[in-house]
Amino acid sequence: MLAHAQHYPALVLNADFRPLSYFPLSLWSWQESVKAVFLDRVSVLSEYDEIQVHSPSCVMRVPSVIALKEYIPTARRPAFTRFNVFLRDNFACQYCHDRLPTHELTFDHVIPRAKGGRTTWENVVTACSPCNLLKGSKMPSEIGMHPRLKPAQPTTRRLQENGRSFPPNYLHESWRDYLYWDTELEG
Numbered sequence: 583m584l585a586h587a588q589h590y591p592a593l594v595l596n597a598d599f600r601p602l603s604y605f606p607l608s609l610w611s612w613q614e615s616v617k618a619v620f621l622d623r624v625s626v627l628s629e630y631d632e633i634q635v636h637s638p639s640c641v642m643r644v645p646s647v648i649a650l651k652e653y654i655p656t657a658r659r660p661a662f663t664r665f666n667v668f669l670r671d672n673f674a675c676q677y678c679h680d681r682l683p684t685h686e687l688t689f690d691h692v693i694p695r696a697k698g699g700r701t702t703w704e705n706v707v708t709a710c711s712p713c714n715l716l717k718g719s720k721m722p723s724e725i726g727m728h729p730r731l732k733p734a735q736p737t738t739r740r741l742q743e744n745g746r747s748f749p750p751n752y753l754h755e756s757w758r759d760y761l762y763w764d765t766e767l768e769g
């Protein structure tokens with residue numbers, strides 16, 4: 583029915599017009615967004631000019647930005663994952679402060695596992711391989727390597743804010759207002 587329709591995702595905003603998530607950016611396929619429009623769960627804020635869907639009874643443009651009609655609270659605790667540790671630490675080694683792509687990052691136990699350190703938000707930090715090797719299984723005070731920030735469980739809000747500084751590769755022009763306006767106002 584639609585050529586290349588998979589290339590027409592909609593940016594999904596919460597009912598407060600902020601993206602449901604920044605990293606990864608909340609995007610729905612055109613099928614999901616069209617369905618949500620028919621179910622009256624979302625308002626359409628912007629549409630793709632060049633593409634329409636046809637049903638027996640109507641023709642509609644594919645939405646490019648939609649907002650949920652009902653607010654979804656986003657205050658759940660963030661998952662303790664490798665990626666979220668990197669995101670909390672802004673993809674920067676906590677010892678030398680270099681920013682690196684994720685495949686060049688590792689994570690380090692501040693109190694080494696060999697000395698009883700646990701794998702928790704409070705004891706795991708982002709590290710580059712050289713710093714990780716250097717620190718090995720030494721205590722921070724033994725080798726004088728202390729993480730830049732004391733590691734702790736981040737709030738979802740903190741992760742969202744960190745994610746905002748890392749825009750995805752592809753941004754439809756109609757999304758920009760919803761992604762960067764408040765950032766620029768703060769700046």
Ligand SMILES: [Zn+2]
Binds near residue numbers: 678679709711712714
């Ligand atoms: Zn480093």
